[in-house]
Amino acid sequence: MTDIYLTKTPTGALVPADSDSADYLKKHKVGQGFKAKITRARNVMFLRKFFALLNYGFDTWKPLEAVYHGQIAEKNFKQFREDITILAGYFETFVRMDGSVQLRAKSISFANMDEDEFESLYSAVIDVLLKRIFINQTRGDVENVVNNILAFS
Template identity: 35%
Template sequence: MKLFLVKQLNNTLKVVYNSDHDKIKKLKLGEMYQCEVKRPRNIGFHRKFFALVNMVFDNQEIYVNLDRLRKDLTIEAGFYDEWVDFQGVIQREAKSISFAKMKESDFQDMYSKVIDVIVQYFHFDRQDIIDNVEQYF
């Protein structure tokens, strides 16, 4: 069971979402439970990344597949796994950006480098990208 908690001033933890209230009701009173504390990835920033990719997709004529664009941007930003196939050809696959597979700090680094890639290959102005992605987000 995963719960989202926030620390209060009195050093107690309080559940964040209504769904977490329902989950915590299932726990037995007086029982001891072990919890692993992790800081979750920022869902808003994750959505902002997809807004960025959508903005680029809507303003270019090269790609016909949004997911292929996302993967190519990720690879070009340096976030990929590489191997040599049976024919000796180097293959690259975009790293997963799922919450379970990428830390927040790595995601932030990738986001910044993806903007660099967009500027380099699509010749969009960096500040225009930053300003316009807010419209999509």
């Protein structure tokens, strides 16, 4: 199976979005039928916005001090991102050898999450951050800060 990228025109037709897609379609006869599973291509700028949101949340988050076996536990961005994703409801469950259940954040890679699901995740993450970190801010306040962060990137 070959992945090609299409763009919707004002008439509703789907046309090749890049030269590789156009080249692939040129190899086939006019009128040739195709079966397609359509997903919206991921928006790289929206992914950057998602990480700007997470970075803003991480920078704002002030965890309680924790000590484990005499070692002070440090906050960690990767763990923060996974925890926020799980709290937003985007996780998989696994049974461990001891019979306990483990939650793992869903992958946000382009191959594992389409644009529609990613937009839903983004919205759910803002809700979690508003409830747990940005307690005195509105969704609009947070969006403005994230957009300003992106403007300086």
